[in-house]
Amino acid sequence: MLELPLVKGDPFHHVMEAILDLSDVAHVVCTTRGLNLLAVDTKHLAIVSLLFPAEDFKGYTCDEYISIGIPIRDLVNAIRCGDDKDTITLKVGEENFGTITLSFVSPEKNTVDYEFRLVDAKLERFRLPDRHFLRSKYQGSVKMPSVEFRRICKCLSNFGDEYGVISVTDEDLTYFAKGTDGDVYVEYKQQEEDTTIFKIDVREPVRLAFNPKYLNTFAKVFTLSGQVKLFLSKTHPLMVECKIGQKGRIRCFVAPKVEP
């Protein structure tokens, strides 16, 4: 049995809204320890994962391992229909396993229940990297304010939606996007005196090409946290991470474009 309390605008809802146009299904695994959401875009160019430990989720109840595929559009449409003051609970019961119920209760105790079929997520073939993998395969990381990151992603995506580049050295971080009528180039210098807001940590310079559209889609999710951390690799997808609550986190991976 699973009971997942939701609030309009919380991280779970935020992630669902962000990936609405990229993916049809969110693969959600729940255990007594918490929730893990995974969604891949339909072209398999990007993946987003949300980890939410039970202690960060007030009212979270799960007494067994549950792996379900949630139809994103149905869920988002239902949440949009609800009132901001409603208490929302996503339920998967033993007697109706194959469907999920989204229950809305108003402050006056009026209720609206949505019931929809679960779908096959088909994500069993994906294995996301752990911390050890990140340390060994990623040559550089950059911590920066999430609002700033979103601004850059929006700028890159508006300018050129097909080809962008992130480069990092121990002195600076640069973003580049190629548009049809020109290019945009953004540079951040590492400041010696203050590394709490912006910090570069690289073993060797990294340059990574990608599609800015995907990063822009995820960037708005990262504003749930004050800071984002970018992990760059010469051989693996770009990863962006932010912390949510005490121990929760959101990660997204964007597959690179490589020279033939």
Next chain:
Amino acid sequence: PCIQKRIIDYFSKK
């Protein structure tokens, strides 16, 4: 002239 890689190229279970 770049090749767009896919996530499955990197994170598939063996």
